[in-house]
Amino acid sequence: MKNLPRTDVAVVGGGWTGLLLAKEIAQRTALNVVVLERGRARHAEDYANDMDELDYNVRFSMMQDYSKETVTLRHALPGRAVPIRQLGNFLPGNGTGGAGEHWGAAYPRHVPDLFELYSKTVERYGTKKLPEGHAVVDWGITWEDIEPYYTKADKLIGASGKAGNLRGKIVEGGNPFEGWRSEEYPTPPMKVSYFSSLFQDATKSLGYHPYPSPSAILSSAYTNPDGIARPGCFYCGFCDRFGCMVSAKSQPTNTLLPILEKQKSVVLRNNCSVRKVAHDGSRARGVNYVDAVGEEYFQPADAVLLCSWTLNNTRLLLLSGIGEPYDPATGRGVVGRNLTHQVSAPAAILFMDKPLNRFMGAAASGIGISDFDGDNFDHSNVAFIRGGMFRAMGSGFQPIVSFGTVPPSVKARWGSAWKKAAVYWYDRVGGIGFSGEHIPYQTNHMDLDPTYTDHLGDPLLRLTIDWHDNEREMVKFASQKGAEMAKAMGAREVVRQPAYGHYDARRYQTTHIQGGTIMGRSPEASVTNTWGQHWQVQNLFIIGASTMPCQGAANPTPTVLALAYRTADALIDRYFRSPGSLV
């Protein structure tokens, strides 16, 4: 093993959070930063002319290589888990920028009461309304704490949208249910596709409150506070699972990397897999990693920032023996608790009369309604808590993954009759998506698998997760509402979302996995304080969705970036000046 010269800060992971922290530290301090990224180097220019559906959208060339490392899965304990052998239910990133390169870039904030999920639910409905076996907690922060950082993140990426609540004043055309915003969006909403406009008209006619879905794909040219200039979107339709051809979609490589590459105090090392955080129980000494050819290194550091996404942040703590692993049988321990995914389903599939020209579009453009999100409607008479957003997105359709959706009256799956129907309906199909909250349960958690290992021989992370009745009832409700909306849109035929059964590794849900190293107000129930600082190992900070105690209906990246900014301020303004506990 080779011992490297000490650095002030070692950052594990070169995605949104790792590169954002590195940028802030480089711009605002004289400290040296080493960023270790397990995947290859990537640059914004790499994506020009790479609009290849097969390699990107079907073979997932931007994603984690599962031959090297995956996770195992079981629905309940006890019992053996089996590996998820091919990409399916979520799509972890790999390489500079992480999943921030291939994301769809939908950019909604969470509903304000999500941060006080336990208190607010009990306040309105009493403890009896909380589902059996839940692990619902408050985050330890409130909307007032996070709003300024959401606004900072909006400016970094140039978020496109329309405010619905400006400092408490409801604004026409925006989302009236959103938490108050201190400022309007930096750029106007994206264009609305024909299909999304039908949803807009229909939901309005039903008395709901449609608004342009917030987007991290720029509607128009924008220069951010760092001087990064990016163009508006061309609606080519190759966004989700691709890198943007023109950098209209905000990605770490086009928003953060150009700044970092000019900073002498920051070194980004690619193809370096961190295996362990070295520590003495109260202090991290640095990290052990392996490079592309298998050479082992020790990188000593005064502070370590874990920015390697939910699954790897949790796994590294477990592999390093930092903190007590969570035991669902006794409720003791903290590392691995509160694993959540997200409820995500087509509330309805619509077969329309007119051609929709769905090759044109952008993954983050669209229309949403939040009338059934969070606690925006009374749950006294429904069999679940919380809810979600309905959205008709204007994503560009690509033929391999879209061809073959036919009305249920067509029974064939191949041959002339099927082909005829599939060709006719190809450009007449649309979906109303439902994205719902996933509350935490005592049984849904992560630990190390006793059987399967990665290519280096380290145990894989094991996920124990299944849907509960709260999610199943929510999906039933969404399916019924979705069908009503689809009818109002004039659909000739509507296919409703089938009921939720067990958690399914084959079905793409979202790449929104949360928990494992959750934040909170006490070391007995959380891994970090609300600044992302580890309770016991105080020079170790954890940033990303692994610190989220639950998942909202919204896509998590805006919240991830806001929390990263909040940690950056705490590190730079307080911790580096006087290392020690921030609470």
Next chain:
Amino acid sequence: MKRRHFLVMSAASVGGTLVYSLDRKASRLSAQDNKAVQILLRFFTEQEALIVAAAASRILPSDETGPGAHEAGVVIYIDRQLAGPWGRDVRRYTQEPFDGNAAAEFGYQGAASPQRVYREGLKQLAGFDRLPPPEQDAKLVQIEQSAFFELLRQNTIEGMFCDPLHGGNLDMVGWQLIGFPGPRMSNASDIDKYRGEQFRPKPVSLVDLRQKPHRPSEDEAT
């Protein structure tokens, strides 16, 4: 030394469009040309290729709706995919033990790679290419529930609609069938113009974009 297999076809039978030679350069042939062309196979034997071509043509037939798997050269696409990293399971987690009893929700848990699934599956279709279409359909109905048929169906769709760069969708016949324009750089003004009326711009392929060719994954060195 391993015997090299070629798919020998008349130019007309490959749709009279593009034929890929060894160096991946495409040459255009006339449909009226009676010349036989030899296409080097990367994975299939000639016999296997003929069966796959025939089966793909029953999944997406050439009929009154338009061209099918045959005109798109789907068999060439599948052959390359199987020879490439996907066919060899290069990116799948293949550590033992394999649990064949796991519920379907856990995803494919088999040990067999796509190469192996095809090689085994094709044994059940011996002589398939020489059967009349109704008998071919009856045969496919028998294996409809198998993992092999599922792959074949999925790969046929891929070969019909992939960028021609991958060997299928010859002359963009698949895209023209459904009105997909391929990697069109900008729709910024057209998205506001065509609302509920059909807009079908002439397709382009990545093959036509000369700036920086995308290297297809099946050609990656291992």
